[in-house]
Amino acid sequence: MIPAGAGAARTMAAILALMLAALLSISPAVASTTEKPADAAPLVSVPTGKGLPVVVRAALFFNQIQAFNDNQNTFEATTDLRLSWFDLRLRYPAEEGLNGYKEYRVSAAEAELAKMWTPRIRLVNRVGEPTFSERRLRIFPDGRVETIARTTATYKVPVDLSRFPFDHQSLLIELVVQEDTIETVDLDFSSEDVAFSRVASSVEMDGWTPGLVNLKRELVAGWNGDRYARVLAALDVRRVASSTIATIFIPLFASLLIPFLATWMNRAVDDGFEVEAFELANVIIGGLFAVIALGFTISSAYPNLVSSDNTVSRLLGLNYVALAVGLVITVVFYRYRMPARWFGAHVQEQMFAFLSWAFPLMFIAIGLALVAVSAA
């Protein structure tokens, strides 16, 4: 409709583009628009049609979570990783594309992808090779390339149990651009990618509630000041706290009752006690073995719980402290009757009366506080 302008105007436009690029702190490479024709083979060099860096947008959909093992710090999932970028060398007339794009599936996609440039993206925390993997390729008339890779694989993730059993964990997949620095290939995401990145509503995880997927872009430092783009896709999962009550917390609070028996089973009479010290010391020693056995059981079933600072390890510690206090009471009161010697029988009688309710109450209060701290 509108004819092309004068040559001078074009020159000025090019100069202005450079000027504005400098103004907005961008690489002069953006001004470069020279492209190879679409039939030139094979187009495996970095596409500079839109300037450098080539921005690769990433989005990740969690199709299925096969397993999450918070003891081994791994999860297995089937994901759809969508990567899209522009390669203007691949532009074609819109009428050539059925449904507005050209689509290639599985082997056809692999054959097509072998002929063109694709970003080298490494899934850093993937363990071993995927058990299933296939790709689909779409090329749009404007040169936008979109690949979706459906992969079933196992990933290594950090597990933070400090707020167990009210903890959230991030099922993280870490994508890093390999070889090409940030100046050449950038990895990023848009609002559209965030909308794509979610978990399938059909996903169910035993003991966990899946939440939202968050995308985060970071830079990884390389040698000599090199930087590489990284995108983290993390699915937030929340532990179903009630599932741990029967298996972990009831035994822990039940074992806490053992040392209390050492005070509840005895009775102050005149300047002494009804039950002999050794009988109650046996209860304490029995309790010690019970707590050791409980600790061993928990460490076998949940090794991460015992090796880190969390509610369970603190409650186990509280059990040992309660046993120690029970033992001190047995020795000091029942065996040697030290309070009676130092302060008189009436004071000992009152101290014992106080301990018989305060000792259990204090330790149960501390135990509940430890649970409440993790729930806060």
Added chain:
Amino acid sequence: MKFRQSAPAILIGVVIVVIATVSVVSNLISHRMAASFEETQFVLMGQIMQSKLSGAEGKALAAAESLASMPPVIKAFSEQDRAALLAATQGSFKVLHEKHGISQAQFHLAPAVSFLRVHNPEKFDDDQSKFRQMVVEVNRANGIRKGIEVTSSGIGIFGSLPLADDAGRAIGSFEMALEFGPLLDELKRAYGFELALFINEKILHETATSLKGDIFNEQNRVGPYVKFYSTHPELLRTLVGSGDINITEDAHYLREANGVPHGVLLQPIYNYAKKQIGVVAMARDFSATRLADGQAVVWQTLLGVLSAMLLAGAILIVLRGMVTRPLAVLNERIAAMADGAPERELSGAPGWCDEMRELAQSCERLANQTPADKPAAGDAS
């Protein structure tokens, strides 16, 4: 009144009241500290947004000034040669659009008649003076203006300047606009905020006629607004509801999304004519401060409970073990003596405090006195 029961009860009551008061006050202090920190975060979030908007206005104006300073542009515009003007500007605009989120570039004739939309050259000659007060103002006052406006293409952050020909005569104005989306994405990337822009549906419907219709769907509708852009649609849907968004000044609140507490700041967005056209929502994960606050409450409460129990124990042991129990034994002995019972050793007496032992000894002496030992009534002096 029984001293054995009432004295410890009074003392323990006082201890509980004092410790409870101290615990509540210290809980309030720590809660206020956390709230004060969060308040600072909200202020900071608001300042960041305002600074970003102001920077974007400056960026749009700088881009517009650079493009408008080209002689071929001035020449083509002064000659009202639309084709030459487009040829002179479309290359630069393409770069700015693709790389820097410049979404609109438009030349106007006074008062606000579109001469050329570089971003949409097919559409021109429409009079925008009804809804583009900024353009009218630029052409009337012959000065630069910056601000947010809703146009037929959507919403943008504009920088607009008057243009004059070589003779210095006013020929119209030129403006450029930045898109909101990339701006919100930048804020997310830099600060970790999640953001959303909500625009008044009525205004958007009436003015942004070139906008795709799919934005006006039920999922995007929040009260009288429609979600124009969001960095995390699913999260923001939970955090900002139709009951929250009717604000006329900055508002903030805390809300949980999927068990994670978020601080949400809502700021009204005004157009150049100072009419509220929308709301921008900024959300940030506040779990660290909420966790610290919650844990402080738990630890302080536990400390209060343990302190109260220990002090109550000390009161009971001292009062009952050293005073009331020996007194009861002594009383029992005196009553027996009064009934003529023989002398016997007092239970637990060796461990009593000195004062109590002396009292016991005096009682024993009194009981052991024969009638001859007792002083006569008249010898009392």
